[in-house]
Amino acid sequence: MTGSLRHRFPALAGNEWARFDGPSGTQVVDSALKAMVDWIESGLTAAAGGPFAAAQECQALLDRTRVALGQLFSADPSGFSFGPNTTTFNMMFATAVSETLKPGDRIVGTRLDHDSNVTPWRRACDRSGASQVLADFDRATGVLRPESVIELIDASTKWVTVAMASNLLGTMPDLAPIIEAAHAVGAKVFVDAVAAAPHHRIDIGSLDCDVLVTSPYKWYGPHSGVLWCRPEIMDDLDWWRVRPAADSGPRKPETGMPNFEAIAGIEATVRFLLEESMESVAAYESDVFSHLWDGLARIDGVRRIGPDDGQLRAPTAAFDVDGVSPATIAARLNNEKIAVWDGHAYALEVVRHLGLEQSGGVVRAGVVRYIEHDDVDRLLEAVARIARGH
Ligand SMILES: Cc1ncc(COP(=O)(O)O)c(C=O)c1O
Numbered sequence: 575m576t577g578s579l580r581h582r583f584p585a586l587a588g589n590e591w592a593r594f595d596g597p598s599g600t601q602v603v604d605s606a607l608k609a610m611v612d613w614i615e616s617g618l619t620a621a622a623g624g625p626f627a628a629a630q631e632c633q634a635l636l637d638r639t640r641v642a643l644g645q646l647f648s649a650d651p652s653g654f655s656f657g658p659n660t661t662t663f664n665m666m667f668a669t670a671v672s673e674t675l676k677p678g679d680r681i682v683g684t685r686l687d688h689d690s691n692v693t694p695w696r697r698a699c700d701r702s703g704a705s706q707v708l709a710d711f712d713r714a715t716g717v718l719r720p721e722s723v724i725e726l727i728d729a730s731t732k733w734v735t736v737a738m739a740s741n742l743l744g745t746m747p748d749l750a751p752i753i754e755a756a757h758a759v760g761a762k763v764f765v766d767a768v769a770a771a772p773h774h775r776i777d778i779g780s781l782d783c784d785v786l787v788t789s790p791y792k793w794y795g796p797h798s799g800v801l802w803c804r805p806e807i808m809d810d811l812d813w814w815r816v817r818p819a820a821d822s823g824p825r826k827p828e829t830g831m832p833n834f835e836a837i838a839g840i841e842a843t844v845r846f847l848l849e850e851s852m853e854s855v856a857a858y859e860s861d862v863f864s865h866l867w868d869g870l871a872r873i874d875g876v877r878r879i880g881p882d883d884g885q886l887r888a889p890t891a892a893f894d895v896d897g898v899s900p901a902t903i904a905a906r907l908n909n910e911k912i913a914v915w916d917g918h919a920y921a922l923e924v925v926r927h928l929g930l931e932q933s934g935g936v937v938r939a940g941v942v943r944y945i946e947h948d949d950v951d952r953l954l955e956a957v958a959r960i961a962r963g964h
Contacts, residue, residue, distance in 0.1 A: 576854050582846075583794075583944050592949035595913040596792070596942035597741050597769060597890050602839070603794040609842035610796060610835045619834055632834055639841040640824065646844050646852075647771075647786070649778035649802050655827045656837055659799040660768050660787045661690040666827060667764070667785065667801070668694035669701075670811040675732060677703030682726045682761075683735040684709045685923040686718045686745055691735050691766040692923060704732070711745065713928060716880040716892075718747040724755040731761040738786075739770035742921035742938060743880035744890035746770060753782055762807065768792055772942060773859055773888045775852035778802060794943070795843035796836040801827060855943050862950060863889035863941045869954040875961035879928065879936055889941035895961050900934045903960055910956050912949075914939045 580586055585601040586593070593601065613619070613635075622632040636656075644651035657663050675681075681695045685708050692708070699706045707726050711718040727734060734756040739746045749765065756763045762784040767776055772793040778786055784804050791797040809822045820826050847855070866889075870876050875896040881887050895903055900916035907914050917935040918925040925935045939953060 576850070576858060578946060579850070580944050580946065586944060590911045592912045592945070592952050594939035594941070594945065594949070594953060595915060596772070596945070597888075597938060597940035598915055598919065599791050599797070600772065600794050600942050601944065602796060603843055603846045605846050606795050606839040606842040610839040613835050613838035621831060622834075635834060635837055635841065636832065639837050639844070642841055642844040642848070643800065643802075646848055647776050647778045647788075647802065648780070649786075650805065652805055652824055653802045653808070655801045655803070655808075655824045656832050656840070657799040657801060657828065658833070659791075659797065660766070660789045660801075661694075661799075663787050663799050663801040663827070664690045664694045664766075666813065666829075667803075667811075668698040670813045671733060672698035672701045672704075673812045675699070675702035675704040678730055679704035679732045680726075680728065680730045681706045681733050681735060682709065682723060682731050682756075683707070684711070684718055684723060684737060684747075685927045686711045686740045686743070686747065687735070687737045687766060687921070687923065688741050688768065689920045689922050691737060691764070695733070695735050708923065710927060711924075715882065716740070716743040716745045717885075718745055720748050720751040720755075723747075723752045727752075727755050727759060727761060729759050731756065731759055733762050733764055735764045736766070737769065738765050738767040738776070739773070739888040739890075740880075740921060740924060741769040741888075741890070742919050742924045742936065743892050744769075744888040745881050746774075746886050746888060749781060749783070757782070769888050769890070772855075773852075774856050774886070790836075790840045790843055793843060794846065796839040798833060798836040798840060800840070803827075850943070858943060859889045859941050859945075862945055862947060863891070865947055866891055866939065866941060866950045866953065869950065870957070873954070873958045873961050876957060891939045891941075892936040893939075893957075894930075894933075894936055895957065898960055900937045903937050903957070906960050907953070907956055910952070912953055912956055914953075 618631040620628040640651040709723040771788040879892040904916035
């Protein structure tokens, strides 16, 4: 296993913060920071594809970054589009799909999903007269069995919208049988990979999904969103666009001028992950996460919420402490320079299904590549003190 990479994250240098807030956004890797500054300083900023050198360099940056993303995610590079974040893409995608839906059509989603993969589809259904049904996960284990999604898929199903990982519980459902069942009835599959992509290698080609979204700011890049869509599906969609904008290809969903400096950062981040390799990221994080997850189990009064049997998961720990609200725990940890989130983290359906909405949701502590054993020790000691009532 490779060792510490803390030195690659300038924002972590010279402060004592333990940043378990990775699932809501990671710190930026040094090479991406440099690439963004270099890009802006270079004078290459222009509008892509024009008749002079800088404009051609902008186009080259888009092309290069798509190829790099294609390598990272084993996908057709011409399917990648750049945008401000995943939620905006989901809203726009679901709006475009709503034009194709009619009363009687069905969208199958899950209660495990972040709201950005739930509400846009509900609104698409409201507009079109289609209906949305959501598969439940198991309350006791946090596991979403593929069968609970598959049994909702019928001949009227047009889209299946699923999370590759829960941003709150870390659960990673087995998507292969779900995708197979959807395709068997002619439905398409939209995968929210935001909470999975920072932690595991994703092979879009073998997964055989139709659309996949991910946010580079969750994997050490700048705030931005990336959408991969089968080119023929994007070409067919009636995406809202101005008349001179592209009507086909990956520029179609990119309303207006792309954020080139962010894209320069995305390219550098993708190269960082390719060099580091997602397999080695996963192995490193799995070791640190076990230390956290097992340590939480040893603290009296702590209840861990989420998959617990060694299956594939994102290294995100959700927990609560008997008699102390999640908000109080997060505030106490903040006093000790330990960053965690409390609440629902936009996974509204998850906390509702767990019956935790009124009690303030959960505490969420995420492991990413720069979290180390000493950070986990600090977190565990602080949680143990809180649980003991000190
Ligand atoms: C699983 C998941 N999906 C979607 C989103 C939304 O991402 P964005 O902030 O890029 O819109 C998040 C953000 O936390 C997430 O964790």
